Each structure stands twice: as structure tokens, then as C-alpha cells.
Amino acid sequence: MRNLGESEPLPGASLSLSANRGSNSAHLAGHPLRGQLKVTHVPRGGERTATAVWFYPSVTPDFTREAEAWAPGPKPDGARSPPGRASEHRDANTAAFQTRLGRKMALTSHSWLFLSAAFLSVGAEISITPEPAQPAEGDNVTLTVHGLLGELLAYSWYAGPTLSLNYLVASYIVSTGDETPGPAHTGREAVRPDGSLDIHGVLPGHSGTYILQTLNRQLQTEVGYGHLQVYEILAQPVVMANDTALVERRDTLRLTCSSPSPAEVRWFFNGEALPIAIRLGQSADGRVLTRHGVRREEAGAYQCEVWNPVSVSRSKPINLTVYSAAVAMTIVPVPTKPMEGQDVTLTVQGYPKDLLVYAWYRGPASEPNRLLSQLPSGNWIAGPAHTGREVGFANCSLLVQKLNLTDAGRYMLKTVTLQGKTETLEVELQVAPLK
Structure with missing residues (x-):
């Protein structure tokens, strides 16, 4: 046995335990535990395993916990291998593993604390599928787990991309049915005895990656990944x-x-x-x-x-x-050479089809000279220069009735389109006297 020292534990600190092949020495980094550590080498299908035994200071010394790390070595037929990424980086002469202290789950029927550990996953059998596959917000969803093997001690669910305490939704002890919520628990999640996760009344914020971590009786862990996409009930655009x-x-x-x-x-x-x-x-x-x-x-x-x-x-x-695109606007008197006492229409050709308002003036386009204006409603109103003989039409034309010689002179038309474009056009009216 080897004494690890008397320093106080730091909850959540990282542990690194390594066992060199062919050696009985071990090294512990960090200060989360105190107690005793022993290292043994047990053949397991041609592989070597390092077994660590420790206890938390506040629990009974006869409660121990084992953690096994896979080491390289010959693999028997059918034996499971660690994920490719992990195995690629293992040295041929060293078997190493890391554990991280996670959330502590208090078990009411015991006087000890269970310290959850995160090990390198040693299998890829676990899969997670949401039911229904395309849930709408407000639905009840089950993240169903497939491929669980062996007798399991506990489940831990995470709502996030990594095995981090911040993402822990809940931990569940199989033997007692005790469930402990984590920091990421929203009040809608519940773990089933078979390891599946129920989410009641899902929201779009529940979308994302979910991870299930299992712990078996050999204190080995496996992880499975799944993705949940919750769709909104769409409002009218x-x-x-x-x-x-x-x-x-x-x-x-x-x-x-x-x-x-x-x-x-x-x-x-x-x-x-x-x-x-x-x-x-x-x-x-x-x-x-x-x-x-x-x-x-x-x-x-x-x-x-x-x-x-x-x-x-x-x-x-x-x-x-x-x-339609407007052609060049013109004003043509009809008749072209009216006589005194006749009616004349100043006919507008090519007026804008997106017309908003127009106004006719006798002389310069100023308010005192305004004869009448056409409103967007289609009605026209008389201006200061109106004599009672002028009438406006929807096509911008102007009728002047019973001409007299003083009606001769310059007339101006001002138009404004719906886009605010203004155009001004003028015409010279000649009135022939009676013979």
C-alpha cells in the first residue's frame, strides 16, 4: 500500500492515474482524494489493466472504488477496442487513463458518497434516437437508448457537446431508482430505468447534442451520442x-x-x-x-x-x-383654334398612369393662379383663379367653357406620381375673336 498524503480534497479536480507496464508504481496528479492506492496487473483477455482503490475522507474506509483502464495488448476475437482516436495516441509501452470527478450523488440508504467518473469510452454500441423523430415544440419526447450491455450501476445524461458538469442533466442509480438533477436540468427531464430520457413539453432550446454515460459493475464507462432537433410552430409571416x-x-x-x-x-x-x-x-x-x-x-x-x-x-x-411606362406627355387644345364663345378642351396625352394628384394654372404655377386640383379620390376642387367655367377630368384634361378673349394665354399643368415624381407642362391657348 502507498499513502497518498493528507491534503484536503478539491471537488471537481482532475485525476490522472498511470501504470507503467511491468511496473508496480503509480502516480496521482491533483488533490481530490486522500487514502490508499494499490496497483495490480490482472490479465484480461491478453490486456493489462490498472486497478486503483481509494476512498473519500468522509466515508467509511472499507468502502472502495475501482477504476480500470484499458492498456494495449493482444485482443482476443470479439474483444471490444477503445475508440480509434484514443487508441491511436496510446504509447505501445504505456497504459494510461484519466478520470474526472463529476457530480457527487448522495445515496440515502448509505453513508458514503458516490463520485461519478468519466473514463475513456471502450465501445461504440450505444445509440440514441429521439421519439418522435421530428418533434414540435410542446411535444413529449423520449431519447431512446439502444445497445446497452451488461449489468449497469448508473446512468448520467448530458445536454451538450462534452462530458462536462455544466452540461449534466441528471444522474440515475439503477439499483435504487434515485435520480439527481444536474446544472443543465430544466425541470422537464426524467431518466427511465432503462436509461432513456423523457423530456416533457420540449422547447426549441432543448435542441442539441445529448450524451449518455453508463457505468457497469466492472466500473467501466461507455458513452452514446444523439441529437435532438425541436421544431417551432411557426407564426404567420x-x-x-x-x-x-x-x-x-x-x-x-x-x-x-x-x-x-x-x-x-x-x-x-x-x-x-x-x-x-x-x-x-x-x-x-x-x-x-x-x-x-x-x-x-x-x-x-x-x-x-x-x-x-x-x-x-x-x-x-x-x-x-x-x-405602363409613360410616354412623353403633351397637351393638345381641341379645337386647336377655338373662337370666342366656344368651349375648348386642353387634352392631355401620355399622362402618368401612377398619377397621385394634378393641378392646372392660368399663368405661372403659383397658388394665386391655380384653377383647380384633382385629388387622389378622383374629385377636383376649385382654386383661387377658378371662374366657374373650368372643369377637370381624370385623364388630367381641362375643359374651359364659353371662352372669352381674356382666357387666351399660357396654361400650366403640374402632375405628381405615387412615387413623388413631379412634372410640369405648359401650353399656349389662342382665342380668336368673333367676326
Whole structure:
């Protein structure tokens, strides 16, 4: 026997125990335990094993714990080997293993503390599959374990990429059914006697890697890995547009599918899958649709849809209007040479189809000279210069009734489009006197 010293233990400190082949010496790094250590070499299928026996200061000295480490050596047929990564780095003349103190589980029926240990896994039989395979948030999920072998003493579940105390969900003693929650326990997990893990009412935050670590009666550990993906029940997305009234071949259409969920996105046009010619303008994540020089045939109802394997949600439609490109606007008096007492219409050709408002002026385009204005509602209102003989039309034309000689002169038309584009055009009206 060899005395390890009287220093106080440090919970959670790392232990490193090594046994040199052909030697009875051993080395212990760190100070988590005090007690006695013995090293024996026991043939096990042609392999050498190092057996460490120690006790925690607060427990009865006749309670011991054994930890076996695999050493290189001839392997009999059917014997299990350590993971490839571990075996590749083992020296041919040295058998080494490391243990880490984990969570201490108090057993009510005993006066001792069980110190969980993390050893190198010696098998790859354990597999973990979620049931159901594609759970939605709120479902009850079981991480079912396959491939458990031999008589097992305990299970430890971790929700994280490594065997770390921070990721420990719960530890379970098979013989007593005692379960001890760990730092990563959310209040929804429960370990089954067969080693499987139940999660009640899963949330998206439960997604990730899960690790099961088992301990058997030979104090060997094995680990199995599984992955859980919890899918959201998706809320309805919203389509936002830079503008809903555009001019063909001039304006750019930009639609954005707004959704708080990182789900896949599909676009629909008039209730059908988006035509490929438009689909080419999608962003890499599919959430932004851009179309430069929009075409008349692309006017219609647009929707986006977010989806995952368990949920689908489509937005309300947003309607897009595309106007034909405006030709050069002109004003033509009809008749071209009206006489005093006649009516004349200042006919506008090529007015903007995305018109918002317009105004007619007799003389310069200033408020005192305004004859009338056309509102977005389609109605027109008289201005300060209105004589009661002027009438406005939806196509921007102006009718002047019962001309007199003072009506002759310059007339100005001002238009404003839905995009805020302003254009001013003028015409000279001549009124011939009666003969």
C-alpha cells in the first residue's frame, strides 16, 4: 500500500492515474482524494489493466472504488477496442487513463458518497434516437437508448457537446431508482430505468447534442451520442414591399418576407409557386425578392410561406400594381383654334398612369393662379383663379367653357406620381375673336 498524503480534497479536480507496464508504481496528479492506492496487473483477455482503490475522507474506509483502464495488448476475437482516436495516441509501452470527478450523488440508504467518473469510452454500441423523430415544440419526447450491455450501476445524461458538469442533466442509480438533477436540468427531464430520457413539453432550446454515460459493475464507462432537433410552430409571416405601385421597366420591386423564425421560405404569385423568371431575384436565404425593371405581367398578389418539417404558415397577400411606362406627355387644345364663345378642351396625352394628384394654372404655377386640383379620390376642387367655367377630368384634361378673349394665354399643368415624381407642362391657348 502507498499513502497518498493528507491534503484536503478539491471537488471537481482532475485525476490522472498511470501504470507503467511491468511496473508496480503509480502516480496521482491533483488533490481530490486522500487514502490508499494499490496497483495490480490482472490479465484480461491478453490486456493489462490498472486497478486503483481509494476512498473519500468522509466515508467509511472499507468502502472502495475501482477504476480500470484499458492498456494495449493482444485482443482476443470479439474483444471490444477503445475508440480509434484514443487508441491511436496510446504509447505501445504505456497504459494510461484519466478520470474526472463529476457530480457527487448522495445515496440515502448509505453513508458514503458516490463520485461519478468519466473514463475513456471502450465501445461504440450505444445509440440514441429521439421519439418522435421530428418533434414540435410542446411535444413529449423520449431519447431512446439502444445497445446497452451488461449489468449497469448508473446512468448520467448530458445536454451538450462534452462530458462536462455544466452540461449534466441528471444522474440515475439503477439499483435504487434515485435520480439527481444536474446544472443543465430544466425541470422537464426524467431518466427511465432503462436509461432513456423523457423530456416533457420540449422547447426549441432543448435542441442539441445529448450524451449518455453508463457505468457497469466492472466500473467501466461507455458513452452514446444523439441529437435532438425541436421544431417551432411557426407564426404567420408578413410580406413588406418597397412600393406597391410601380412603373414597368423603370422601377425596382423589393419584397421582404418577415418572420422571427429561421425557417425555410417559399414565395407564391397569385396563389401559385413563383415563376422561375422572378425567382432568380431571390436572396441567398430566400427572404428577399428583388426585381429590377419590373414588368407589367408581374403585377398581382404576392405571398411568402415559412415551413419546417412540422409546421407551415403563409402570409396574407400583398397586391402589386405595375403601370405602363409613360410616354412623353403633351397637351393638345381641341379645337386647336377655338373662337370666342366656344368651349375648348386642353387634352392631355401620355399622362402618368401612377398619377397621385394634378393641378392646372392660368399663368405661372403659383397658388394665386391655380384653377383647380384633382385629388387622389378622383374629385377636383376649385382654386383661387377658378371662374366657374373650368372643369377637370381624370385623364388630367381641362375643359374651359364659353371662352372669352381674356382666357387666351399660357396654361400650366403640374402632375405628381405615387412615387413623388413631379412634372410640369405648359401650353399656349389662342382665342380668336368673333367676326
